[in-house]
């Protein structure tokens with residue numbers, strides 16, 4: 001089983017690249033951002049609780065996100081593997097994920113980390129906001145907060161996966177197809 005963490009700041013291209021990896025390797029996509037937005041659209045208690053954090057560009061509490069991921073893993077047992085997109089975002093989330101995966105003897109195969117300059121991230125998110133309608137992509141101060149939260153709480157995850165030999169850094173600034181080619185090349189060797 002192939003379990004990939006697709007890592008990088010907001011606007012790094014995780015969703016776009018996930019599609020290439022899904023096509024190439026037949027993986028199931030688990031994006032916590034997408035899951036939270038559909039919880040909210042469905043008007044669930046979890047979705048309503050998450051919304052107040054998402055609007056500000058803050059992280060939703062670990063226990064909420066971990067509980068959501070656990071139930072998705074439980075209900076997708078027949079899979080070639082998962083691509084985790086936007087999760088884990090804290091060291092506690094990564095530890096909780098490892099616990100569940102280790103219970104099933106299906107550990108993380110690799111962490112693919114997309115590296116993109118801050119100004120490029122802001123430009124990409126503002127243009128995505130014009131078409132996606134996502135409120136958190138339309139306000140520069142919320143975007144900057146999301147990047148700060150990433151640097152403070154999420155970036156340390158590199159030091160969690162590196163000693164395990166699972167971290168792969170990729171320049172995320174080139175053409176979409178070139179980046180996809182690099183990612184696929186790395187995953188083929190895992």
Ligand code: AMP
Nearest residue numbers: 032033053054058059060065086087089
């Ligand atoms: P994304 O679609 O990945 O950019 O996520 C949008 C928002 O959802 C984030 O700014 C957070 O508020 C929330 N979110 C998504 N994934 C997580 C996570 N793993 N942990 C905490 N909050 C999350």
